[in-house]
Amino acid sequence: MDTSKMTCLEKLDSTKNYELLEIAHSLGKVAKELKITLEKTFLREQIIEIVEGSYDIGRVLEVYEIFGGYINRSFGIVIEKDGKKQNYFLRKYKRGISDNDILFEHAMISHAIANGLDICPGLIPTKEDTTFVTPANSRSKFAIYTFLEGEDKYTWDNPIMEDEEYISAAQVLATFHNSSRNFDPKGLKRAEPKILDMLPSLIDTFTDCAKQDRDSKFHEYYRGKIDTIISTIKANTISEHDVAKMPLNPIHCDFHPGNLKFKDNKAVGLFDFDWSKIDLRLFEICLSLVYCTSCWDEENDGTMLLDKIKLFMVSYQNTLTEMGGLTPMNKAELDNFPTMMAMANFYLLNWDISAYYAEDDLNDYEYLAYLKHNVRLLEWIEANKGEFAKIAASL
Numbered sequence: 142m143d144t145s146k147m148t149c150l151e152k153l154d155s156t157k158n159y160e161l162l163e164i165a166h167s168l169g170k171v172a173k174e175l176k177i178t179l180e181k182t183f184l185r186e187q188i189i190e191i192v193e194g195s196y197d198i199g200r201v202l203e204v205y206e207i208f209g210g211y212i213n214r215s216f217g218i219v220i221e222k223d224g225k226k227q228n229y230f231l232r233k234y235k236r237g238i239s240d241n242d243i244l245f246e247h248a249m250i251s252h253a254i255a256n257g258l259d260i261c262p263g264l265i266p267t268k269e270d271t272t273f274v275t276p277a278n279s280r281s282k283f284a285i286y287t288f289l290e291g292e293d294k295y296t297w298d299n300p301i302m303e304d305e306e307y308i309s310a311a312q313v314l315a316t317f318h319n320s321s322r323n324f325d326p327k328g329l330k331r332a333e334p335k336i337l338d339m340l341p342s343l344i345d346t347f348t349d350c351a352k353q354d355r356d357s358k359f360h361e362y363y364r365g366k367i368d369t370i371i372s373t374i375k376a377n378t379i380s381e382h383d384v385a386k387m388p389l390n391p392i393h394c395d396f397h398p399g400n401l402k403f404k405d406n407k408a409v410g411l412f413d414f415d416w417s418k419i420d421l422r423l424f425e426i427c428l429s430l431v432y433c434t435s436c437w438d439e440e441n442d443g444t445m446l447l448d449k450i451k452l453f454m455v456s457y458q459n460t461l462t463e464m465g466g467l468t469p470m471n472k473a474e475l476d477n478f479p480t481m482m483a484m485a486n487f488y489l490l491n492w493d494i495s496a497y498y499a500e501d502d503l504n505d506y507e508y509l510a511y512l513k514h515n516v517r518l519l520e521w522i523e524a525n526k527g528e529f530a531k532i533a534a535s536l
Contacts, residue, residue, distance in 0.1 A: 187276060188216060188231060191283050195267045195274045198222060198229065198285070209296060209399065213415060217288065228288035230262055233281050234273075234415075243282060245329040246414050247272040249321060249391050258320040260313065260402075261411045262286035289410035291402025298437050300398045305406040307433070307449050311456035313408045314396055314429060318422060319467045321391035331418035336484055337384065343491055344371055350498045359497055359509045366516050370490065373519055377483045384421075386473035392425035393417055397432035422467075423474040426457065427485035435518055443517020447525070451532045458536055475533040479526035486522055490515045 153161070189201045199222025207215040207230075214233040219226060234243065247264055254263055264272045265285040273284040295302065302310065333339070351367040353360065393400075394416035402410030434449045436442060458469040470478075493515055497508045522529075 187279065188218065188283075191274055191276055192218065192220070192231070192285070195269075195276075196265060196285060197268055198265060199227070202226065209293075218285075229265065230286040230288045230412075232284045232286065234283070236280055238282065239332065240282075241329055242331055243273055243284070245326055245331055246417050247284070248326065248329060249324050249417055250414055252324045253317060253321040253391070256320040256323070258317055258411075260289075260409055261317075261414070262289050286412075289402050289412055291404050291409045293399075294403045295398030295401070297397045297399045297432060300433050301436065301446070302398055302433070302449075303406055304449075304452055306398075306403065306408065307452045308456040309406070309408040310398070310401060310433065311453040312460045313401065313411050314393070314426070315457045315460035315464070315467075317393060317411060318390050318425070319461060319464050322467045324391050324419075326419065331416075333416070333418055335418075335420045336424045336488060337379070337421070339491075340374060340484060340487060343487060344374055346491070347371060347374075347494060350494055353498060355498075357505045359505050359512060362509060363494070363512060370516070370519065373483065373523060374487055377480050377487075379477050379480055383473040383477055386471060387477075388422045388468070388471075389419055390422040390425070390467070391417060392420050392422070394420070394425065394428065396425065396429040421481075423470065423477065423481050424485060424488075426454070426470070426474075427478070427481040428488060429453075431482065431485045431489060431518065435514070437514065443514055444521050445518070445525075447528055447532065450529075451535070454532060454536060470536070475536060478533040479522075479529035482526075482529055483519070483522050486515055486518050490519065 185204050188204050192198065192201050199220040201218055202221050203219040205217040207217055209215075212235050216231040216233070218229050218231050220229055221227075250261060251264060254261065263286060265287065266272060267274055273282050275282045334342075347367060347370060351364050393411070393414060395413055396411075400411065400413040401408045402412070430450050430453060431445070433453065434446045436444050436446065454470075461467055461469040474481075490512075493508060493511045497503055497512070
């Protein structure tokens, strides 16, 4: 073979291989940092173009990303108009959300504000008098709201409040329910089904997830608990006779201390209506209590604070009694309060499980902690239904 016009592929020793590997690692780090920087600068310029091109609220001075959410991205923007600075809240919705879902949310918020809910952010209309925009260079949708002042004191997994704050939070929920009670969606509705329609489908969903071939701590723990989960779902039912007596109402569906603003131990703001829909009022109350009163610390994880539950429920009932609009919880709701507490936790279990099995790269230990928390809650709720019944009977 004549090799005069060929190049010999050199054999590299381990030292040279190591040097090149280090260079590759460095380039990978630089590429990652460059990608993050480009994404941030693109997003900033995109937000500026949206605000200044589609809205008539002024010139953008600063853009700050607000962290804490799992689904959508949130930003605080500082605007200047006529020499005055004003803060606004901008929401970048998750990809794939339908126009119908956003329109439902926005119409419900506007109705509630018009009927007395004065502590939630109002929508800022575009120049075209719409409530959101979809820019040409994005598949995402954006909306701008007034900015809520107040302190972000808690998160959904750090929810334990002061007694005064529980009383105030319940007043906020009652006020929202009362102000939204006559909302006419005019054909709009959220894609997510009502809780009693959703529960039967969870049995098949959970069973299918357990059959997946996954090598993870989450999957191992989940498979060990699937029979308990399924049997508990099947054991919790509400008669059609009682359901017919329970009011349907617009619900927030994500009411927890992380979606409240506080000042001087009072809830002064309610936000993040992304999951709102029309469903049983009792479901909303129970879901809120599972969020607001369940413990996450290592010693008490998966338990609930019964004294805080009673504080919340008494405050909710008293607030509606004083308002004289939407009626307080009725006998059918109070009789089925323990069962709906279990159902509310099933709803959150669905988030843990569906989110984990829909992706391949989620943090196994993070989602295992969420799953264990809700499985412990499932067992604790079943063991304490008598206590829930006592609280309901005392109202």
